[in-house]
Amino acid sequence: MRLSTVILPIHRWSEGQKIWQRAEELGFHAAYTYDHLTWRSFQDDPWFGAVPTLTAAACATERLRLGTLVTSPNFRHPVTLAKELMTLDDISQGRITVGIGVGGTGFDATAFGQEPWGARERADRFDEFLPLLDKLLTQEATTEEGRFYSAVEARGIPGCVQEPRVPFYVAATGPRGLKLAAEYGQGWVTYGDPRGPGDVPVNQAPAVIEAQLAKLQAACAAQGRDAADLNKVLLQGSTAEKPLASLDAFVEWAGTYRDLGIDELVVHWPVPDSIFENDLAVFERIATEGLAQLG
Numbered sequence: 001m002r003l004s005t006v007i008l009p010i011h012r013w014s015e016g017q018k019i020w021q022r023a024e025e026l027g028f029h030a031a032y033t034y035d036h037l038t039w040r041s042f043q044d045d046p047w048f049g050a051v052p053t054l055t056a057a058a059c060a061t062e063r064l065r066l067g068t069l070v071t072s073p074n075f076r077h078p079v080t081l082a083k084e085l086m087t088l089d090d091i092s093q094g095r096i097t098v099g100i101g102v103g104g105t106g107f108d109a110t111a112f113g114q115e116p117w118g119a120r121e122r123a124d125r126f127d128e129f130l131p132l133l134d135k136l137l138t139q140e141a142t143t144e145e146g147r148f149y150s151a152v153e154a155r156g157i158p159g160c161v162q163e164p165r166v167p168f169y170v171a172a173t174g175p176r177g178l179k180l181a182a183e184y185g186q187g188w189v190t191y192g193d194p195r196g197p198g199d200v201p202v203n204q205a206p207a208v209i210e211a212q213l214a215k216l217q218a219a220c221a222a223q224g225r226d227a228a229d230l231n232k233v234l235l236q237g238s239t240a241e242k243p244l245a246s247l248d249a250f251v252e253w254a255g256t257y258r259d260l261g262i263d264e265l266v267v268h269w270p271v272p273d274s275i276f277e278n279d280l281a282v283f284e285r286i287a288t289e290g291l292a293q294l295g
Helices: 013-026 050-060 078-091 119-138 175-184 202-222 247-260 280-289
Strands: 002-006 030-033 065-071 096-100 141-144 151-155 168-171 187-190 231-235 264-268
Touching: 002 280, 013 030, 013 050, 013 280, 030 050, 030 096, 030 264, 050 065, 050 078, 065 168, 078 096, 078 119, 078 151, 096 187, 119 141, 119 151, 119 168, 119 175, 168 175, 175 202, 187 202, 202 231, 202 247, 247 280
Parallel strands: 002 030, 002 264, 030 065, 065 096, 096 168, 168 187, 187 231, 231 264
Antiparallel strands: 141 151
């Protein structure tokens, strides 16, 4: 099992750089950031762009894997995103992971002035977005006309450092998203029950993940693929569970999900006076000692 973190892009780089470097010092497997224009309770606070932040983090670290968790069609077009990801992969010398999903319905989802996309349209768009992004990152030139996204002689030279391309970690819980994860993903991401922390009792949260894993296995089988080939990622913070309250709480939580088949846990770097407020000293102890105590 691996332990990673999410560092929100809320700090000026003079301070943010220290956090990304500290994440590497603590031994986290990866550090991700949200690809939003802003996010929920942070909408009136500082919030910086994901790709520039990851570029700076790539230059400030040496070993830490870096990535989005997650990017989506809400703010991106496959042609420009592919170019940015290829560049990030080069700057980081092959340390980029692309967490990617259909996107949500938060207020920043309509920042371009469009009408809100319903669940079906988001899924329809993702059905085009992900296969086209795959082609753009693996071909020297791509031409394709779609209902939502097109490319005309879009160049992908020199290609990614990682072969055949940067890994896709697909965030999905529904049948269409799980099919895409099975077909294109090197990893799969869940944050638990999509209904939110107030709707699922703590003691029922593991059963939600167990059911999702079973659906992922079925989707992989339908594609003739072994689900064991996908890295299975659980993003903490969207359930009523409190694994960062203490080292013992983390060990119990991590052991539960390891036994279910989760390969990578992702915890949020503490943010004072927010929903991600946690004791930094406890958090750092979890980072350095937590997995070792699983046995």
